[in-house]
Amino acid sequence: MDSEKIKGYASRVIRPPGYHIHPQWDLVHTRHLLHERRHKKKSFHLNLAPMVDMFSILVIYLIMNFSSSGEVFFISKDVTMPKAAKGLPMQSFPIISIIGDKVSFDAENVEGRPVYVEEPNDQKVPQLRNVLKKIRTIEVEIAGEKNFKGQINLQADEKTSVENVKKIMRVLIEEGWTGINFLVQPDK
Amino acid sequence: MAGGGGSEPNLTPFIDLFSVLICFLLMTAAWIQLDSMPSSIEKATAGPTPPVDMVTPPNDEKKISLSVTVYSDKILLKENDRELFVQNIGSQFDKEKLKLEFERWRMAYQDKKDVVLNTDALVTYGDLIKMYDLLVASDWPDVGINPQ
Numbered sequence: 001m002d003s004e005k006i007k008g009y010a011s012r013v014i015r016p017p018g019y020h021i022h023p024q025w026d027l028v029h030t031r032h033l034l035h036e037r038r039h040k041k042k043s044f045h046l047n048l049a050p051m052v053d054m055f056s057i058l059v060i061y062l063i064m065n066f067s068s069s070g071e072v073f074f075i076s077k078d079v080t081m082p083k084a085a086k087g088l089p090m091q092s093f094p095i096i097s098i099i100g101d102k103v104s105f106d107a108e109n110v111e112g113r114p115v116y117v118e119e120p121n122d123q124k125v126p127q128l129r130n131v132l133k134k135i136r137t138i139e140v141e142i143a144g145e146k147n148f149k150g151q152i153n154l155q156a157d158e159k160t161s162v163e164n165v166k167k168i169m170r171v172l173i174e175e176g177w178t179g180i181n182f183l184v185q186p187d188k
Numbered sequence: 189m190a191g192g193g194g195s196e197p198n199l200t201p202f203i204d205l206f207s208v209l210i211c212f213l214l215m216t217a218a219w220i221q222l223d224s225m226p227s228s229i230e231k232a233t234a235g236p237t238p239p240v241d242m243v244t245p246p247n248d249e250k251k252i253s254l255s256v257t258v259y260s261d262k263i264l265l266k267e268n269d270r271e272l273f274v275q276n277i278g279s280q281f282d283k284e285k286l287k288l289e290f291e292r293w294r295m296a297y298q299d300k301k302d303v304v305l306n307t308d309a310l311v312t313y314g315d316l317i318k319m320y321d322l323l324v325a326s327d328w329p330d331v332g333i334n335p336q
Contacts, residue, residue: 048199051203055209065217082313082314084317086225088223088224090224158312159313162307162309162313169229170336173335178229182226184224186221
């Protein structure tokens with residue numbers, strides 16, 4: 001720094017004039033701060049600490065609400081599930097939905113591809129029977145007849161006639177799917 | 189400084205990690221939490237009892253048959269041949285009276301767990317589930333829904 005201030009030859013040193021006003025109360029530190037501020041590099045820096053805080057809270061919230069037993073699936077806006085206080089946690093099984101006069105079946109095959117069938121809800125329901133038979137055959141081949149529990153989830157609107165539900169229950173029983181689980185909204 | 193150097197830690201890797209975690213959790217989150225109520229189809233659809241000479245030692249539990257039949261305006265509680273009708277209050281079940289009856293059943297048949305639930309054709313699915321829930325809440329966990 002001295003090399004910038006001191007110029008000229010050794011015999012005649014030229015010093016740049018410094019602060020030469022010396023009032024009675026010279027505010028040395030204030031002057032120094034003002035000088036520093038004036039010559040400070042103009043750099044923008046984003047404070048990341050609040051962002052890390054926010055992310056931490058989000059992660060904790062999502063982990064607390066994380067459910068490994070639940071299943072993400074579509075519920076029609078026309079369906080209002082009945083409420084029940086004594087339900088058990090839902091497990092992932094194929095789903096049969098009764099919406100109006102239609103019945104739909106939603107599951108995944110062994111390759112993980114979706115299997116979806118929708119048809120009118122009558123006693124015949126050939127497509128539904130066909131797909132139930134296929135999935136049952138595959139599961140029996142894989143796990144054996146004894147280990148096949150025939151578990152299936154059934155969802156319907158609370159205003160649906162119980163006859164429509166029973167029609168499907170009879171079809172399920174005829175096809176060997178006797179573990180029928182009725183899906184409900186937890187009433188807690 | 190957050191970007192580097194100095195005594196402050198570098199927060200960028202934290203943000204990367206949290207971003208990945210948040211994406212994963214959001215993608216796998218089950219937004220719709222549902223419960224399920226399993227039904228005992230075998231018990232509800234069990235065929236007629238075998239002839240007396242084929243039956244192995246008499247057992248009080250096997251002789252007793254408890255069933256609840258839901259009609260649109262009333263509930264029929266059947267305890268073998270004894271029948272009791274409980275009228276609905278408006279469109280709602282008379283829960284207090286039903287609970288008392290279920291508790292009486294519980295006291296009378298302490299080892300028994302199963303009840304068969306029948307419904308009339310005019311009843312809605314919501315009513316069926318309400319009655320199922322009431323039975324489970326009254327300590328009758330093994331409810332068989334008759335599909336006929």
